[in-house]
Amino acid sequence: MNPYSDKKIVDSWEKNASQWSAAVRGGHIESRNLITNKAITETVLSHSPESVLDIGCGEGWLIRELASRVPHLVGVDVVPDLIDRAEDAGGGHFLVASYEDIARGAIEGSFDVVVCNFSLLGKDSVETLFKALPARLKIDGVFIVQTPHPVTTGDQPYIDGWREGSWAGFGPGFIDPAPWYFRTLESWVTLFSDNGLGLLEIREPIHPETYKPVSVIFTSANMFDRHRKEIHTKSM
């Protein structure tokens, strides 16, 4: 198997489902406890959603976090073991599907918020998913992505490309790290605009000790639908 491929990402996450679950539920990942969990939860809730679709939901912590505030929650992930764990813990509806499956119509309906929290790791799979996303948003819906901040992540040249994975800082037991595809900030912005998604907000959660941005949170909307709604409202 190509060590730098979307397929290898899935293979690696399949091998590390129990370790990941233990790391998330045991609070082993410092940046999550300190900054990024609160940042994504607040960003989602700031839209007062009635429905949320969490894509690449892992063992389902974000769905559980939102459960008392959002009536309709759906989590989806490609790894069956993670979805089993999410279902056991509850909080919403869960199903197994890859990004390619979602692009082929595996998820029905539209949502107030579609969120990807550190789950957009690959190249082609992510680009395929983006094409399918506008159709999963309600007219006033938003698509929210949290990802490691490109400017402060790693020390390789600032150009798009595959990177070797690492489980450093995640706790014990992990094996065979997943590779990931690095995108510059400019490339992320282009990925949204090329798929008809207009950026409404970019947030940069800051580490309270280093004062460096840990992640970036993009909030986007289907510009075609919003424009259509505007024209409809004006013509009434």
Ligand SMILES: C[S@@+](CC[C@H](N)C(=O)[O-])C[C@H]1O[C@@H](n2cnc3c(N)ncnc32)[C@H](O)[C@@H]1O
């Ligand atoms: C870093 S984990 C994040 C999990 C969860 N969003 C969270 O915040 O805990 C990345 C997740 O993306 C999922 N994933 C990666 N590639 C995927 C694909 N092509 N289709 C569906 N899920 C995928 C993995 O299985 C994994 O659960």
